[in-house]
Amino acid sequence: MNQNFLSGFIILLTSQLVFGYLNLYLSLAEVQRLLGLEAELYYVRDGNINNYALNFVMPVPSSLNSLHFTWESLADRPLLYTIKVDTSDSQILLPPQLNITSRGSVPTTLQTFSLSLLCSGAATGEVNVTITISVTITPSNVTTLMFRRKKICTKFEMQTNHVLVHTVPTYSNSTSIFYTAIVSALILIIILASVTAAYYVKNKKTRDTTSASTGPTTTFLTTGPRNTVNTSYSSFRRMPSYSLIDERSKDLQERITELTVQRCRVRLSNVIMEGTFARVYQGSYTNEEGVDEPVIVKTVTDHASQIQISLLLQEGMSMYSLNHKNILSILRVSIEDHTAPFLLYAYNNYSNLKIFLQKCKLSPEGVSHTLTTQEVVDMALQIIQAMQYLHKKNLLHKDLATRNCIVDDKLNVQVADNALSRDLFPSDYHCLGDNENRPIKWMAIESLVHKTFSFSSDVWSFGVLLWELTTLAQQPYVEIDPFEIVAYLKDGYRLAQPINCPDELFAVMAYCWAMSAEERPTFTQLHICLQDFYTQLTRYV
Structure with a gap:
């Protein structure tokens, strides 16, 4: 009985030591990007686990295609980790990709790792994404953190990088290019001059008509549309x-x-x-x-x-x-x-x-x-x-x-x-x-x-x-x-x-x-x- 109690106490103690030497949070830039807030969001801070933050399912809009986590180990020995990512629908969301290995040691200096979440564009829907991080201090002591996200995807929305190819027309020689540019510039000048003249004539007629019908007026600065009726409702x-x-x-x-x-x-x-x-x-x-x-x-x-x-x-x-x-x-x-x-x-x-x-x-x-x-x-x-x-x-x-x-x-x-x-x-x-x-x-x-x-x-x-x-x-x-x-x-x-x-x-x-x-x-x-x-x-x- 005493041995079982002592064994359980040792496991509990070592479990607390894992998180006593681990920080894991969303940086100021990441929170600003996801939620529009000027703050950091800690999941683990010097041994304190934010269970509310871990339980919250954070939505990820379709305009964002990656997540970023910042972490560091404060222990005097390596903290081993494993990361696993699961999704509820592989047809809507492409397989997520980490920029770090799925197994390794938590870095001893502040580092940020990312997870790509690219929509396939095949359908519109919400995909549950579960990120599981297991931290090991001893073979008998493995503690698991689970982060849940809900990725929003839109049909035909491919979030991969595209290269826009411009077709450049081929001219026979440099002389053709020069004369074409001159003609285009002259046409543009004529169009601008015509539009300016028409605008000036129209405004002049409007001012003359207003002056003739109303006489001297007082000008007020307004922020609403000019056709707004002057009543509070x-x-x-x-x-x-x-x-x-x-x-x-x-x-x-x-x-x-x-x-x-x-x-x-x-x-x-x-x-x-x-x-x-x-x-x-x-x-x-x-x-x-x-x-x-x-x-x-x-x-x-x-x-x-x-x-x-x-x-x-x-x-x-x-x-x-x-x-x-x-x-x-x-x-x-x-x-x-x-x-x-x-x-x-x-x-x-x-x-x-x-x-x-x-x-x-x-x-x-x-x-x-x-x-x-x-x-x-x-x-x-x-x-x-x-x-x-x-x-x-x-x-x-x-x-x-x-x-x-x-x-x-x-x-x-x-x-x-x-x-x-x-x-x-x-x-x-x-x-x-x-x-x-x-x-x-x-x-x-x-x-x-x-x-x-x-x-x-x-x-x-x-x-x-x-x-x-x-x-x-x-x-x-x-x-x-x-x-x-x-x-x-x-x-x-x-x-x-x-x-x-x-x-x-x-x-x-x-x-x-x-x-x-x-x-x-x-x-x-x-x-x-x-x-x-x-x-x-x-x-x-």
């Missing part, structure tokens, strides 16, 4: 919070007609939220069977403008006919002459997610609810499922944030529209001098600079939402002026890792904030990553 009228990529068959008026009910069937109880012109009530609605249903009613005050009323209807009706457990769709509409419209939503004892998170913070009465990492990831997965449904319907959200989600007492989350959000949460929206009140600090960089939106820009916003979940709805970039946010993002800065936020969760956020939209994951890929992390968390319970 003009751009939102042209482009609602949910944009349709494919045209729907019914227009807004037809949708409202289908959902309209008599005002006498709606009763208001108490005000839940209120802004300058926006109000949200708790109430009830009597359905066709005469049964009262609890509802939430969104409306505006009597002094709201027609623009604000139109915006309420347009953004509220954007959720029309959507049917998903994680999406709050509009239930009914009540419109009568000379009164503000009522937008009705089903109510099931829920609250605004942003307000709920803020109540989770310490208060004089104590903590309302202490969120665990597992609960945060579960809520994030529910939001991802809602966004997968929206994107499957070819819909963009454009304003994904905790303020536009709801949660009940069982932490069931639903994504809602952003009707009235600009008035109810004014500190979350800013105008940059272009007459557009927008959620600046939740928007992707291309949406800020070029006003372009895509599935990838929704992914960026989800990264900020995930940051809100882990910080209990703190304001993002609170120290950055809205006018400086574009330059801040272009310089590579992002939101800092929240306190007590696991590295795996922050890595997902950072991946959502990739500078290039093509390098960001889809919501399907995010679901796979967070589901794996959620499974790891449940194993410790």
Whole structure:
């Protein structure tokens, strides 16, 4: 018995010695390349193993075709290693190649080894890549580290190096070359002169017409398009919070007609939220069977403008006919002459997610609810499922944030529209001098600079939402002026890792904030990553 205990103790001791003399990490450049962060990611640092980092399945975008690891041995004797690489699909991903031998000794100085991951181009898919490194200190003591990656490949995308061959025309002699160059230059000069003259004449006519019709004017500097209407909601009228990529068959008026009910069937109880012109009530609605249903009613005050009323209807009706457990769709509409419209939503004892998170913070009465990492990831997965449904319907959200989600007492989350959000949460929206009140600090960089939106820009916003979940709805970039946010993002800065936020969760956020939209994951890929992390968390319970 004593001998067995002593033998086990010796094995445990030598196992710790392996990692007491081993460093293995991703360098600053590699983390910047993979995640866009200015940091190093250690898997083993002076004997401390980062199990969370090892368990995290890191996605590798199709634009990257290699991985790099940095390591060194601090032992006074050789540490033997073996490396093995396995993939789940050899048809999509070519056999990975290491630039070091599969067996050898860990170097005693800092060195970086690489692993090539080249897509075959035969099909589109995600390939699981498992890198197994075994370190041996004694024949009876072999410790294994396992790194998992998910390589994304696109059909016809060959990531090998190609040589571009230019065909150079052959001329009979140097005289031909000289005269050909002269003629080409003269033709180019004539074309440029014609274009310049036409441009000058056109501009002169435009200036003369403007001066004659308007007289003396004052010039203002604008950052938006020249045809932008000078109202604070003009751009939102042209482009609602949910944009349709494919045209729907019914227009807004037809949708409202289908959902309209008599005002006498709606009763208001108490005000839940209120802004300058926006109000949200708790109430009830009597359905066709005469049964009262609890509802939430969104409306505006009597002094709201027609623009604000139109915006309420347009953004509220954007959720029309959507049917998903994680999406709050509009239930009914009540419109009568000379009164503000009522937008009705089903109510099931829920609250605004942003307000709920803020109540989770310490208060004089104590903590309302202490969120665990597992609960945060579960809520994030529910939001991802809602966004997968929206994107499957070819819909963009454009304003994904905790303020536009709801949660009940069982932490069931639903994504809602952003009707009235600009008035109810004014500190979350800013105008940059272009007459557009927008959620600046939740928007992707291309949406800020070029006003372009895509599935990838929704992914960026989800990264900020995930940051809100882990910080209990703190304001993002609170120290950055809205006018400086574009330059801040272009310089590579992002939101800092929240306190007590696991590295795996922050890595997902950072991946959502990739500078290039093509390098960001889809919501399907995010679901796979967070589901794996959620499974790891449940194993410790």
